Amino acid sequence: MKIVMDAHGGDHAPLEIVKGAALAAKEFDATLVLCGREAEIRAAAKEAGVSLDGMEIAPAEDVIGMEDDPVSILKEHAECSMARGLKMVAEGQGDAFLSAGSTGALVVGSRFFVKNMPGIKRAALAPILPSACGRYILADAGANVECRPDFLVKFAIMGSAYMSGILGVENPRVGLLCNGTEEGKGNKLTQEAYELLKAAPIHFVGNLEAREAPLGGCDVLVTDGFTGNIFLKLSEGMGKMVSNGLKTALKKNPVRLLGAALISGGLKEFKKSLDYKETGGAPLLGLRCPVIKAHGSSDAKAIYNAVRQAVHFVRNDVNGRIETMLQQTEQQEKEKE
């Protein structure tokens, strides 16, 4: 198996990418390919004191930045490290690709270079989020701002395939993000999607209020990319607000400082349970090859986890599972006719 990596995306590239790759190379039975500026990659490896033995470098001199127009990956930046990696997996020179770079560029580049699976009109950005009793996948978190109801059904199928294939959740519960639980609630999009989801070969549990998702109300949370992006970003913002607020409250006097020292293990566990770095990245579901978006602020550990996620995606054939479910849907539709 060959996992292709963008050496340059993210806030701490290439150093943390290279360190993460070195950690992953030891652990997983996969060849890692680093796309990017060879000199910088080698310098980063030297700085980190890690070996690139067994890894490959796919040279690319250009890098697409966060400030660049995502569409420029098709034109001015068509030879950047991200584009190079996407083209490699598209051409069969790798089994999966991961990048911590611009989400927009990765979405556009994936659509254009890697292309969608047959039967999928829109790939979904699908981060894995922590809940009170495990994890759930959110689709779509921002790849498709405007959605049609049938897109949401595909998101539900793809999310279910991921949760069962990678996280071993049997018969994942799919919830439709809505402003109320009753059937008939919601806007035009969710009302129409509700009807389609009821008929799809998934375990649909109905409309779900946003409050229930972090409390463990579903395994797959389906929504359009606009709402999903707001959901994802608010989760992050709330996490940060809480962690900052707690820090301030605990530093106020010596008694609290002592108390804080005694509970530091607990606080760490708690923070870990909320940490995106533990979950790896957000897969782009619905592409011909697995593409993983690692968080922009990924450190070596987050990159290591994203590689693990890519390996599992390939090994557990998530795309095969999606295909099977799509065929079931088609079959159902034919039988109805």
Next chain:
Amino acid sequence: MKIVMDAHGGDHAPLEIVKGAALAAKEFDATLVLCGREAEIRAAAKEAGVSLDGMEIAPAEDVIGMEDDPVSILKEHAECSMARGLKMVAEGQGDAFLSAGSTGALVVGSRFFVKNMPGIKRAALAPILPSACGRYILADAGANVECRPDFLVKFAIMGSAYMSGILGVENPRVGLLCNGTEEGKGNKLTQEAYELLKAAPIHFVGNLEAREAPLGGCDVLVTDGFTGNIFLKLSEGMGKMVSNGLKTALKKNPVRLLGAALISGGLKEFKKSLDYKETGGAPLLGLRCPVIKAHGSSDAKAIYNAVRQAVHFVRNDVNGRIETMLQQTEQQEKEKE
């Protein structure tokens, strides 16, 4: 000043409503009117050991429940305690109304009985949320699932009037909830609203990502009621998940239990900073008279705070401020023509 209260809405009615009213009656220069079943109200006062002296009771035997269709407040439940209170303020027998009952019924009842201010097509449910550096108002949090761009401009104006009038925020920063900060981001609604907001007599700071709001990125967060409801409910759900998770982590062993005891003051302060009970309720902005929706799980303190909020709403003439800003907008539009 006369504040009319629904004695029966919410999980802890009428006991906590009556207790909250008794606390508020001592503090504020306002007559409180409790709408509902007189016998139950008097029994609650007796149980709580509080006096109803100086308060009035407006009898209403019927109560609209959470499970009732909101629209039934216009028909089967047109004589319920909530409807009675709304009609009283509509008829000038009170200056503001508050209820901890069904949000849907309150929205429908307010629209029908109290009616919108001239120039306002849609009233907005506008809760006050805690941020890392204070508070911000969210409009709309669910009164209008489908919105037009011009509704969002009115939400911005009303939210600004509230934040300056009640919370003393000078020149409140209005952010448009969006999936990215750049102009041109967003869905059709936000893209069109963006242009209108730029021209409105408010301090528009542009598109705002959901993560920035709890970190203090704006004073007024504007969005449609579908997205706003998801935003509000996720804030609540994340708060609960965090608080539960923390509790579990801190109870794991005796050392942590000791530590937790030492920081209990800090934890309380921290929780208080996140607590909706401290902020009062969510005003329904854009009505001819102030209507406040208290949280369904309100205790006496939350009710007390909601009364305070109603008193300030009247005293600081928030509706007058909204009118002035609406006139400015009209003036601007005329000048353009």
